[in-house]
Amino acid sequence: MSAWLRRLRPGRRTWLRLGRDAAILLVVYAAVSLWQTRHLASGSAPALAAHAIDGSPVSLDALHGRPVLVMFWGTWCPICRTELSTLQALSRDWAVVTVAMDSGDAAKIRAFMRERHLDFTVIADPQGAMSRRWGVVAVPAGFVIGPAGQIRFRLVGLTSSWGLRARLWLARGGF
The missing domain is CATH 1.20.5 (Single alpha-helices involved in coiled-coils or other helix-helix interfaces)
Structure with a gap:
């Protein structure tokens, strides 16, 4: 050779x-x-009970027994905007609750969602109070909550669709 x-x-x-x-x-x-992720909440998920931008009540307690993705984002964040189509697709198969941090009131966020043809659950957090309770200092930031209400995964930054799906599957106990 x-x-x-x-x-x-x-x-x-x-x-x-x-x-x-x-x-x-x-x-x-x-x-x-x-x-x-050092600042993000861990252990039991902090309380999350609010009204979505469409007026419907949202509560983690109501979703108890199944995995939930809680994602914090902002309309002003270019990385978050990149991830919105992933959240839309994910919301068809999994429980997804999002919190729009420092993005204005419900009317402004509804207009943003309508322009982009998005319909997943969004809670307005205009002053960032809910975000602070969860320890969020940068967006996008996400939490995968297991069926028992424990935070199983914490993430910051751009995350792939398959990465989120795998984390939700693992949180469900899918191994």
Whole structure:
């Protein structure tokens, strides 16, 4: 076999280096994630009882017994706007409650939702009081609440649809 062909085939050392590098990346990712979520509520989910922007009552107690995604976002946040279609699709299969932080009153948020053809549950949090109770200092921020009302996952930043679905499935006890 020629020398150039041998160089193209990864040897044991190459695989060990790749494994080491992947482990380092996972540790860095985990550390950053822990740092980003350090302020977020943990343990039992804080109370969430309010009226959605359509006037309907929303309560985590009413959703007890199944996993729920509680997502904090803002109409002014470009990353949040990127995630809205994911939340729309997710809300068809899972319980999703969102809180629009510092985004104005219900009328302003309803207009925003109507322009984008979105109809998932939204609670207005114009002064950020609810967000502070949950420890949210940056959006998007999300919580996956298990059927017993415990926060199972906390996330900050852009999250994929399959990542949210996997977390909800795991919170349900789907393994």
